[in-house]
Amino acid sequence: MTVIQKKPHNPIAHLTATDIEALAAELDAIRDRVIASRGERDAAYIRRLVANQRRLELGSRVVLLFSLFPPAWVVGTAGLAVAKILDNMEIGHNVLHGQWDWMRDPKIHSTTWDWDHVSPAEQWKQSHNELHHKYTNVVGRDNDLGYGIMRVDEDQPWRPMHLGQPLWNLINACFFEYGIAAYDVELGRHLQEKTTRDPVFRTRAKAVLRKIRRQVLKDYVLHPLLSGPSFLSTLAATFTANLIRNVWSHSVIMCGHFPSGVETFEKTSIEGETKGEWYLRQMLGSGNISGGRLLHLMAGNLSHQIEHHLFPDLPSNRYREIAPEVREVFRRYGLSYTTGSLPRQVASAWWKVIRLSLPSRSAAEPVDDQPAAAIREPSLVG
Numbered sequence: 001m002t003v004i005q006k007k008p009h010n011p012i013a014h015l016t017a018t019d020i021e022a023l024a025a026e027l028d029a030i031r032d033r034v035i036a037s038r039g040e041r042d043a044a045y046i047r048r049l050v051a052n053q054r055r056l057e058l059g060s061r062v063v064l065l066f067s068l069f070p071p072a073w074v075v076g077t078a079g080l081a082v083a084k085i086l087d088n089m090e091i092g093h094n095v096l097h098g099q100w101d102w103m104r105d106p107k108i109h110s111t112t113w114d115w116d117h118v119s120p121a122e123q124w125k126q127s128h129n130e131l132h133h134k135y136t137n138v139v140g141r142d143n144d145l146g147y148g149i150m151r152v153d154e155d156q157p158w159r160p161m162h163l164g165q166p167l168w169n170l171i172n173a174c175f176f177e178y179g180i181a182a183y184d185v186e187l188g189r190h191l192q193e194k195t196t197r198d199p200v201f202r203t204r205a206k207a208v209l210r211k212i213r214r215q216v217l218k219d220y221v222l223h224p225l226l227s228g229p230s231f232l233s234t235l236a237a238t239f240t241a242n243l244i245r246n247v248w249s250h251s252v253i254m255c256g257h258f259p260s261g262v263e264t265f266e267k268t269s270i271e272g273e274t275k276g277e278w279y280l281r282q283m284l285g286s287g288n289i290s291g292g293r294l295l296h297l298m299a300g301n302l303s304h305q306i307e308h309h310l311f312p313d314l315p316s317n318r319y320r321e322i323a324p325e326v327r328e329v330f331r332r333y334g335l336s337y338t339t340g341s342l343p344r345q346v347a348s349a350w351w352k353v354i355r356l357s358l359p360s361r362s363a364a365e366p367v368d369d370q371p372a373a374a375i376r377e378p379s380l381v382g
Contacts, residue, residue, distance in 0.1 A: 011263070012280060014334055023333050024276035030325055031311050034318050042315045043103050050091060050108060057083035061223055067233035076234075080241040082298075085248055087116045088177075089300025094316040096125055118212045119181040123204060127184040133312050137257065137285030138265045149188065151356045153264045158359045165357045169350075176246035181208050248298070251346050252289070256305030258349035259287045261338035282309035283330065288323075288339035295342065296320055306337065 015023075060079030066072040092115030094100070100108050114121055135141035139153055149172070150165045151158060172179045182188070185204045190196050196205075219238045227234035263284040270281070289295065289303035296303045296319075304319035307326055314322075330337040340348070 011284060011335065015280075019333065020274070020276035020280060023329065024274075024279050026329055027279050027310060027326075030322055031314065034311070034314050034322065038102055038315060042317060043100075043105075045317045046091075046095075046100050046103075046108060046315070047105075049086070053083055053086040053091060056086070061226075064223070064234045064237050065227050065230060067227060067230045067237050073233055073237055077237040077240050080237065081244040084116055084241055084245040085298055088245055088249055089252070089302065090297055090316060091115070091300075092117065093300050093302070096121055097129060097312055099313055099315050116215070117180075118177045118208070118215050119184050120207045120211045123184040123207065124180070129312070133309065135270070136282055136309055137263065138267060138270055138281075140267050141270075150353060152258065152352065154356070154360050155266075156356075158356075162357050166350075166354050169353050173247050173250040174243060176250040177242075178212075181212070184208070251342075252299045252302050254349040255289050255342065255345035256287055256302055256308075257285075258352050259338065259340065259345045260348045260352070261336060262287045279310060280335075282306070283335060285309070286338070287345060288337070289342050289345055290339050291342060293320075303342075306339075 012020075056079055060076045060083055063072050063079065064076035067076055092113065095108055095113045096110050096115070098110040101110055103109075106112055110125065117124075132142055139156060149168055151162045185201070185208050187205075190198065190201050195201060219242065220235060223238060224231045224235040265281060265285065270277075273281070283306060286306040286309045288306050289299060291299075291303060301316035301319045302308055304323055307314075307319040307323055308316070310326065311319075311322075327337050
């Protein structure tokens with residue numbers, strides 16, 4: 001397994017093949033224990049969360065019926081934004097991963113769930129579950145790495161178009177759900193290769209357009225019309241809630257994939273990859289966000305991105321429980337567990353986007369993905 005980023009040392013050079021397989025066995029044991037212990041506590045958690053999210057969304061939309069009054073607008077908009085974040089992150093993302101399929105509840109199942117999002121669930125599952133998690137941080141294979149539009153590694157060739165990537169990233173953050181839908185359908189590749197008349201692409205594109213139409217009608221026509229004289233203020237509130245949800249989810253995803261300390265990998269490095277090496281790639285190619293229970297909930301527990309990449313099918317409420325065990329595995333095998341506060345990780349990720357928008361520096365010059373104001377946490381190597 002070849003790490004792309006230029007480092008003063010190979011972070012896995014000290015591990016033998018036996019070490020890697022022993023590491024895999026330890027991680028398998030953690031997963032197996034959680035799988036065996038899933039039960040009513042977990043089922044009650046997701047059912048309660050879904051019910052509370054729906055109550056919050058309904059209550060917020062009721063408040064927005066009176067959104068001509070500024071206090072009602074603020075309360076309704078904030079509530080709707082939180083409801084949309086919960087639907088997108090802790091519920092939708094994790095249900096569509098199949099984390100709750102073991103309950104055999106047709107109302108909370110990856111094959112039947114739909115979310116408040118313009119990306120059709122089936123297309124998202126294919127691009128995210130089947131491709132991103134298989135090719136985590138493999139440059140040229142993982143479309144989530146740079147969202148298919150940015151230079152995210154020194155070894156990627158620089159082109160003048162990359163000068164604009166800080167702007168593209170900001171626009172993508174504001175309209176993130178549409179960006180996800182675009183690369184789920186591989187719009188950029190089909191435009192570049194002039195294959196937009198391909199029947200498979202056209203079928204998938206029509207499904208995206210249908211989903212967009214449904215979302216737009218619901219958010220920007222139906223609910224504002226129900227507000228009567230508050231039509232325009234409710235319209236503005238819905239747009240604001242969607243903007244907040246998009247920027248938040250974009251920030252969380254960036255923190256998991258782009259901050260300092262997260263590695264990228266060559267296409268050829270995963271040929272013949274063992275399970276232990278796959279585990280190592282997830283460990284080195286992910287970053288966490290430190291914080292309390294509320295942050296983890298609002299982040300869909302993707303604040304535990306390392307644990308999620310290692311065990312994408314485990315119930316999300318268990319990631320916080322197993323994180324100390326996973327961190328101990330890192331320590332004992334001499335690997336650095338990348339984590340930091342939300343402001344620090346966001347700043348680090350944005351610094352990488354900005355720095356790599358410029359031509360590469362001399363290979364002899366050290367690379368620092370950390371903004372000057374941030375302080376790197378001590379490594380757990382030892």
